[in-house]
Amino acid sequence: MSKAKSSHPHLVKMVQHMVRISSYLSETSQDEFFAKRLNYDAIMKQTDLLGEIVSQLVHDDPDNITKKFNEIPWAEVRAIRNRSSHNYFSIDPNIIWKYVTEELPDIEAGIRNILAKRYRTTQVEDYS
Numbered sequence: 001m002s003k004a005k006s007s008h009p010h011l012v013k014m015v016q017h018m019v020r021i022s023s024y025l026s027e028t029s030q031d032e033f034f035a036k037r038l039n040y041d042a043i044m045k046q047t048d049l050l051g052e053i054v055s056q057l058v059h060d061d062p063d064n065i066t067k068k069f070n071e072i073p074w075a076e077v078r079a080i081r082n083r084s085s086h087n088y089f090s091i092d093p094n095i096i097w098k099y100v101t102e103e104l105p106d107i108e109a110g111i112r113n114i115l116a117k118r119y120r121t122t123q124v125e126d127y128s
Contacts, residue, residue: 010057051081
């Protein structure tokens with residue numbers, strides 16, 4: 001894999017995944033999240049993709065974003081992905097619900113803040 005010229009694309013992808021998670025959450029209640037596997041699976045897929053982007057960013061970070069903006073819990077985002085993708089431990093849906101409803105909005109705000117400060121952009125279109 002060649003080195004990225006900017007960390008910007010990684011950050012945009014992160015926001016895109018978080019926007020999808022928010023969208024899916026807006027279409028489900030906590031009870032439905034636990035009862036309907038489709039809702040859980042859709043949110044977990046986006047969580048996994050988010051964690052993968054963070055892993056790529058940590059390894060290929062030409063702008064040193066992960067060091068300069070250490071208020072973002074980069075390791076936590078990666079850890080959630082690693083646990084679900086590699087099935088190290090069974091993941092408690094209650095932990096995932098709390099993570100996506102309580103922690104991810106702050107992480108998204110932090111990433112958007114980095115985009116605004118560092119790259120002077122706030123536009124993030126949904127990916128296809």
